[in-house]
Amino acid sequence: MTESTLTITSQSQLADAVFRESGQNVNLCYQCRKCAAGCPVSYAMDYRPAQLIHAIRLGADDLVLNSKTPWLCASCETCTTRCPQEVDVAKVMDAVKIIAVREGVKPPIPEVASFYRAALANIKKCGRMYELGMIVGLKLRTFDFFKDAGLGMKMFRKGKLKMIPSLTGARTTWKIFRRVKRFERKNQTT
Ligand code: SF4
Numbered sequence: 001m002t003e004s005t006l007t008i009t010s011q012s013q014l015a016d017a018v019f020r021e022s023g024q025n026v027n028l029c030y031q032c033r034k035c036a037a038g039c040p041v042s043y044a045m046d047y048r049p050a051q052l053i054h055a056i057r058l059g060a061d062d063l064v065l066n067s068k069t070p071w072l073c074a075s076c077e078t079c080t081t082r083c084p085q086e087v088d089v090a091k092v093m094d095a096v097k098i099i100a101v102r103e104g105v106k107p108p109i110p111e112v113a114s115f116y117r118a119a120l121a122n123i124k125k126c127g128r129m130y131e132l133g134m135i136v137g138l139k140l141r142t143f144d145f146f147k148d149a150g151l152g153m154k155m156f157r158k159g160k161l162k163m164i165p166s167l168t169g170a171r172t173t174w175k176i177f178r179r180v181k182r183f184e185r186k187n188q189t190t
Pocket residue numbers: 035038039040041042049072073074075076077078079080089090093
């Protein structure tokens with residue numbers, strides 16, 4: 001019996017874009033659905049992880065980029081651990097979000113996008129997560145000032161929310177942000 005080799009190639013530009021962004025080849029997926037079976041939030045997703053991977057392979061850009069699935073993904077990496085084909089599904093979810101934002105697609109769950117932006121801005125400023133600052137940043141983005149106010153007060157009373165941020169180790173984070181900025185600029189000009 002001669003040994004045959006299977007070359008898996010992509011016909012989907014979206015799959016190519018995901019590969020460039022994440023290094024993940026979704027064409028390796030053979031739809032065993034182990035990722036979906038283990039996903040703790042798949043019940044709330046519009047397309048389960050395996051379905052989203054398949055849609056990327058098919059080049060169903062509109063469906064994938066407008067799907068709630070990547071925005072609900074909790075990055076727990078259960079799917080990544082379970083995949084027999086070593087597809088890092090969690091990375092694929094991140095890649096889809098990055099591509100969607102770059103393409104100007106309105107996030108289907110704006111609160112999650114606002115949370116990411118508020119958290120990133122906060123870490124960029126303080127060098128680490130400063131919870132109170134992050135909450136203020138999120139409220140200013142969502143204009144939902146009273147949601148979870150009771151919970152916030154409880155946390156504040158228990159000393160879980162600090163009034164002043166700690167800047168310990170912030171220099172290292174700032175350096176990382178500067179380096180990423182330089183890298184992005186370099187990539188834009190080449
Ligand atoms: S990383 Fe995301 S898609 Fe994967 S199992 Fe966790 S929540 Fe589900």
